[in-house]
Structures are given as structure tokens and as C-alpha cells.
Amino acid sequence: MNIQPTLTAALLAALLTGCTSLPPVPAAPDQPWIDTTPPVSGHHPWAVQTAAITAIPQSGKLPEPVFEVPSVPLPAQAPSQVRIDPQQPLGLVELIDIAQRESPLTRRAWNAARQAALGVGLVDATFLPMLSASVLTGWQETRYPLPDNHLGIDQLQARSHGTVPLLALSWLLFDFGQRSALREGAAQLSLAANVLFNASHQQLIRDVTEQYYQYTTARQRVRLSAQSLALQQQVLDAAQARFHAGIGTTVDIALASQAVAQARLQVVNSQGLEKIARLALLGTMGLAPDAPLAVAPPNNHPLPPDVQAMTQEALHLALARRPDIVAQYAALKAEEAKVQAAEAAFMPKVYLGAVYAHQKQHFQLNSLPELGMQSSSSGVMLGVSLPLFDGGLRRNRLQSAKISARQAQDNLQTLQQDALREMAAADTTLQSALASHVAASELTHTAQTAYEAALAAYQSGLGTITVANEAANQLLLARLARLDARSASQIAAANLAFATGAMVRSQQQWLASD
Numbered sequence: 001m002n003i004q005p006t007l008t009a010a011l012l013a014a015l016l017t018g019c020t021s022l023p024p025v026p027a028a029p030d031q032p033w034i035d036t037t038p039p040v041s042g043h044h045p046w047a048v049q050t051a052a053i054t055a056i057p058q059s060g061k062l063p064e065p066v067f068e069v070p071s072v073p074l075p076a077q078a079p080s081q082v083r084i085d086p087q088q089p090l091g092l093v094e095l096i097d098i099a100q101r102e103s104p105l106t107r108r109a110w111n112a113a114r115q116a117a118l119g120v121g122l123v124d125a126t127f128l129p130m131l132s133a134s135v136l137t138g139w140q141e142t143r144y145p146l147p148d149n150h151l152g153i154d155q156l157q158a159r160s161h162g163t164v165p166l167l168a169l170s171w172l173l174f175d176f177g178q179r180s181a182l183r184e185g186a187a188q189l190s191l192a193a194n195v196l197f198n199a200s201h202q203q204l205i206r207d208v209t210e211q212y213y214q215y216t217t218a219r220q221r222v223r224l225s226a227q228s229l230a231l232q233q234q235v236l237d238a239a240q241a242r243f244h245a246g247i248g249t250t251v252d253i254a255l256a257s258q259a260v261a262q263a264r265l266q267v268v269n270s271q272g273l274e275k276i277a278r279l280a281l282l283g284t285m286g287l288a289p290d291a292p293l294a295v296a297p298p299n300n301h302p303l304p305p306d307v308q309a310m311t312q313e314a315l316h317l318a319l320a321r322r323p324d325i326v327a328q329y330a331a332l333k334a335e336e337a338k339v340q341a342a343e344a345a346f347m348p349k350v351y352l353g354a355v356y357a358h359q360k361q362h363f364q365l366n367s368l369p370e371l372g373m374q375s376s377s378s379g380v381m382l383g384v385s386l387p388l389f390d391g392g393l394r395r396n397r398l399q400s401a402k403i404s405a406r407q408a409q410d411n412l413q414t415l416q417q418d419a420l421r422e423m424a425a426a427d428t429t430l431q432s433a434l435a436s437h438v439a440a441s442e443l444t445h446t447a448q449t450a451y452e453a454a455l456a457a458y459q460s461g462l463g464t465i466t467v468a469n470e471a472a473n474q475l476l477l478a479r480l481a482r483l484d485a486r487s488a489s490q491i492a493a494a495n496l497a498f499a500t501g502a503m504v505r506s507q508q509q510w511l512a513s514d
Contacts, residue, residue, distance in 0.1 A: 032067040086292035092212050095285060095295070096506035099208045100201060102286035109193075109200035116186075116193035123183040129171035129352075136164040162361030169354040178344035185337035192330035198504075199323035204284075205506050206498040210491050211281040216297055217487040218270070218277040221480060225270040228476035229263035231451065235468045236260050238459045252465040259469040266476070303489055303511060306434050310427045310500075315420055321501035322419055328412045335405040342398040348386035355379055419499070426499040430492040430511075437489050440482035447471070447478035 026033045082098050084090075090098075100106055144156040172179075236256035242248030282291055310318075319325050356378040362371065387394070454471035457463030493511035497503040 030065065032065050035070065084291060084293055086294055089294040089296035091296045092209060092298070092508050093506050095212060095281075096205050096208050098287070099204055099285040103204055103284070104286060105204055106197075106200050109197040113190070113193040113197045116190040119186040120183065120190050123179060123186045126172065126179050126182075129169055131167070131169050134166040134168070136166065138162065160361060162359060164357055164359045167356045169352075171352040172349060173352050174350040176344045176347035176349075178341050178347075178349075181337045181340035181344060185334040185341070188330040188334035188337065192327040192334070195323045195327045195330065199327070202323065202498060202501075202503045205503050206494055207284045208281070209494040209510070211277070211284045212295070213298070213487045213490050213494075215274070215277040215281045215295060217483060218274040219297070220483055222267065222270040222274050224476065224479045224483065225263070225267040227479075228472065229260065229267055231472040231475065232256070232259045232263040232469070234455060235458070235465065235472060238455065238468070239465055242459075242461075247461060255465050255469060259472065263476075298490070299509060301509070303434065303437055303486060305438050307430060307511075309431060310423065315423050318423060318500040318502075319416055319419055322499075323501065325412070325415060325419060328408070328415050332405070332408040332412050335401070335408040338401045339398070339405050342394070342401040345394045345397070348384050351381075351383045351385065353381040353383065423496070423499045426492065426496040430489065430496050433485060433489040433492045437482065437485035440478065440485045444475075444478040444482045447475040451475045 024034065024036050082101055084098070139161040140159070142158045144158070146155055236253070236259070239248055239252040239256040243250070243253055278295075279289055281295070282289055282293065287293065356376070358376040359374065361373045361375075451468075451471040451474070454463055454468045458465060458468045490509065490511055494503070497510050
């Protein structure tokens with residue numbers, strides 16, 4: 001038995017095993033990962049630092065684990081292509097226009113639409129013939145030992161080398177509609193991607209609209225908080241005037257000063273919320289947090305007390321224009337096309353083939369003169385292919401395609417039901433927000449009257465400081481409630497337009513009185 005090949009294989013396996021190097025992993029579930037593999041230029045500074053931190057000191061006390069990660073060289077961010085004048089306040093339409101050019105949401109949808117269109121081109125290419133060119137070249141030497149030495153020749157040595165350029169053409173002529181079905185599926189997916197591209201713009205319009213009203217509402221809350229501070233300051237001034245007139249007390253001044261301090265805190269909190277809302281608006285638009293953007297306030301137009309509720313007929317008509325419904329319908333058609341393609345795989349295919357080759361060959365035997373030969377060949381073939389047995393591969397593919405088509409149909413029905421509920425909920429939300437705005441407006445009017453009466457009563461000595469402070473607080477709450485209800489009504493109107501597929505272009509407002 002020859003054990004040399006076995007030993008060679010064992011040594012080779014051992015060598016390969018010894019050369020295998022696994023990347024470092026965390027030593028325990030509660031210990032940080034440390035990359036101890038140095039780069040070409042030396043050790044990572046952060047790796048050395050982490051290793052020093054995790055070393056056990058002489059005191060025996062384990063250090064606090066540090067779960068830091070290395071920094072990577074990120075590419076520089078491309079500058080914004082939109083020039084923004086910080087001195088020119090922009091309305092909602094201008095903000096949406098900037099967002100549509102800067103937001104990564106629309107760029108991702110655009111790339112997806114272009115890739116889906118390329119899928120149609122890939123299928124179209126299968127309808128055309130395929131032409132390929134090849135060049136084969138080689139060299140061969142053969143020795144034939146002779147049993148008898150004749151004329152001093154103990155072997156025949158033949159050498160040959162040559163080059164063969166080759167042109168080959170293949171063309172699938174007929175496949176019982178398999179490629180047509182695949183193209184239909186690709187076209188439906190391209191349609192869905194284009195619809196979802198428009199849907200991304202609708203979503204961006206809705207998101208920017210919502211963040212615009214959130215931000216402008218936050219700015220108006222700052223203004224209302226400042227007005228409330230002025231009202232509380234009026235109460236404090238009245239308390240100080242009564243005290244200097246000898247009819248007030250230090251308790252009244254203390255209570256009024258406390259109310260002023262609380263009003264200042266309300267202003268500070270409102271300013272913080274305004275900054276957060278601004279960052280959210282800039283993020284939705286795809287702008288940097290420090291973008292010099294001036295936002296114009298919305299028009300202070302009166303809101304309608306109510307709107308007509310959507311009927312069942314209007315809800316069902318709106319389904320046909322919702323982009324997600326249209327895209328899911330196209331996805332269903334694409335799955336049905338896949339079923340047709342899987343069924344066509346059981347049918348034969350007709351091929352056309354053609355080939356042309358030109359051969360140049362040189363042959364030499366021992367010391368005889370070299371012989372050169374040239375030849376060419378061409379041919380055309382027509383063939384039929386029909387797989388008879390594939391272990392159930394085509395049958396399983398067909399069943400899988402049918403299941404996917406059935407799932408796509410179920411998804412479409414589920415999406416329709418969800419869309420109906422979403423539109424009904426958006427309509428109800430709008431109705432509720434408008435009703436809240438009417439009630440909050442009435443509350444603001446009564447709270448304003450109550451504050452003026454409480455302040456006048458206190459100034460004349462007929463009221464108390466507690467009633468005056470509470471009236472000022474209630475007036476602020478009523479104004480904030482009216483502001484929030486107005487903002488909620490505008491946002492609800494935009495959401496209803498988005499839910500019904502009517503948000504096809506940017507608008508300054510989606511709700512106005514007739």
C-alpha cells in the first residue's frame with residue numbers, strides 16, 4: 001500500500017488548518033468586543049486603550065467594561081444643491097419643493113423604479129438571438145517509442161499547434177409563451193415601482209405638511225406662553241399696587257410671583273419644544289440640522305365648523321386611486337404571470353443554432369518539414385427540447401407560483417380593508433378635530449372674559465389673588481387648546497387627502513372655509 005499520497009494530504013490539511021485565522025469575538029456575553037488585530041500601519045489607538053482599560057488592576061477589582069466601537073473613515077457628505085435664503089420665509093409649498101429634491105425617500109423610490117425598468121429590458125433580451133465569438137489556440141506534442149531502432153530513430157515525435165476562431169449563434173424561437181409571461185410580470189413590477197415612486201412623493205408631501213404644522217404650532221405656543229407671562233405680570237403688578245396702597249398683603253405678592261415664575265418656565269419649555277419641532281421638520285425635508293431655513297407662518301384663515309362625512313360610495317371610489325392599492329394590484333398581476341411562465345415550462349422549446357469556424361493548424365513529425373493546413377466549417381441546426389423528468393422541479397415551481405399568486409390576492413383584499421378603515425378613521429379624526437376647535441374657540445372667549453373680570457375684581461378689592469391667577473392659567477390652557485385643535489384639524493385634513501389618494505400635488509393648506 002502506498003501511503004505517500006495519504007501523508008501528503010494529511011500534511012496539506014494540517015498546514016491549511018494552521019493558517020486559518022478567525023476574527024476576534026467577545027470573550028463573554030458581558031464583556032466588550034476588542035479588536036486586537038493590528039492594521040498594516042500599526043495598532044489601532046482605540047484598541048490599545050480598550051485593552052489597557054479592561055486589564056485587571058493589582059487591587060483585584062474588575063474595571064467597568066467599555067463597549068466602544070472603532071471609528072471608520074466616512075465619505076464626505078455631498079453639499080445641498082438647493083440654495084436657501086435665510087432672510088426669505090418659505091411657505092409650505094416651497095418647503096415641499098425643497099424636500100422633494102433633497103429627501104432620500106424620493107431618491108430611493110426613483111432608483112427602485114429604474115431598476116424595475118431594467119428588469120423588463122432583461123426579459124426583452126431573451127427574445128433576441130445570442131451571438132458569441134471565441135478563439136481557441138493550443139499546442140500539443142506526442143512521442144511514440146519505436147520497438148526497433150531504424151536508421152537511428154528510436155521514437156516518433158509529433159508536434160502540432162493551431163488556432164480556431166469560432167462564431168456561434170443561438171436563438172430561442174418558441175417557448176409557448178414563457179418569455180411573454182415573464183415580460184408581463186416584469187412590466188407589472190415596473191408599473192408597481194413607478195406607482196410607488198409617486199406614492200413616495202405623496203408620503204413626503206404628507207410628512208412635510210404634518211411637520212410644518214407641528215413646527216408652526218410650537219412657535220405659536222411660545223407666543224401664547226409669552227402672552228400668559230404678560231397676564232401673570234399684570235396680576236403681580238396689581239398685587240404690588242395694592243400692597244403699596246396698604247390694602248394688599250405679602251402673601252398676594254408671593255402667590256403672584258410664583259405664578260410669574262411658572263409662566264417663565266412655560267416659556268422656556270415651549271422654546272425647547274419649538275427647537276425639537278424645527279429639527280423634525282428639517283429632518284423630514286432631508287436638510288442638515290443647522291440649515292438656515294426661515295419658515296413662514298400659515299394663513300390664519302377661519303376653519304369651517306364641520307365638513308361633510310365621506311359616504312361608503314366615496315370610500316370605495318377612493319380605493320382605486322390609492323397608490324398602495326394600485327401597486328399591490330400590479331404585484332398580483334405579476335404573480336399571475338409567474339404562474340403562466342411556470343406552466344409554460346412543461347411545454348417544449350424550439351431552438352435555432354448556427355456556427356462558423358475557421359481552423360489553421362501546423363503539424364510536424366520528427367525532422368520532417370512542417371505541414372500547414374487550413375479549414376472552415378459552418379452549419380445551421382434546428383432543435384426541440386422537452387425535459388421528460390426533473391424530479392418534480394417544475395411541478396414544485398408551479399405550486400409555489402400558485403401559492404404566491406394566492407397570497408398576493410389575499411394581500412390585496414387585506415390592504416383594501418385596511419385602507420377603508422384608514423380612510424374612515426381619517427374622516428372621523430377630522431370631524432372630531434373641527435368639533436374640538438369650535439369648542440375650544442368658545443372656551444377661549446369665556447376664559448378671556450373670566451380673566452378680565454377676575455383681574456378687575458381683584459384690583460377693586462372684590463376678588464382674590466388666587467382667582468386671578470387661576471383665571472390667567474385657564475385662559476392660557478384655553479388658547480393652547482384652540483391652537484392645538486386648529487393644528488390638529490389642518491393635519492387631519494392633510495391625512496384624509498393622503499388616505500384617499502388625493503394628495504397628488506403640494507398645497508399651502510388642505511382645509512379652508514367655503
